[in-house]
Amino acid sequence: MNEFEFVKSSYSGGQANQECVxxxxxxxxxxxxxxxxxxxxxxxxxxxxxxxxxxAAR
Known part of the structure; x- marks a missing residue:
């Protein structure tokens, strides 16, 4: 299985409770x-x- 390297989306907020994607x-x-x-x-x-x-749809 491939290992994904995740990064937080730039659209997520900067506070801990705002990180979502x-x-x-x-x-x-x-x-x-x-x-x-x-x-x-x-x-x-x-x-x-x-x-x-x-x-593109956003």
């Missing part, structure tokens, strides 16, 4: 997203294209 883009062809408050919880994996479409 971490994103990993280090695995080719895949973007992984998780809740920063549950780092051992579920991870959503999407293709690069799906992530780009999601980000």
């Amino acid at each position: 971490e994103v990993a883009t280090n695995v080719r062809g895949t973007v992984a997203v998780r809740d920063s408050k549950q780092s051992d919880g579920p991870v959503i994996r999407v293709t690069d294209a799906a992530w780009a479409a999601f980000a």
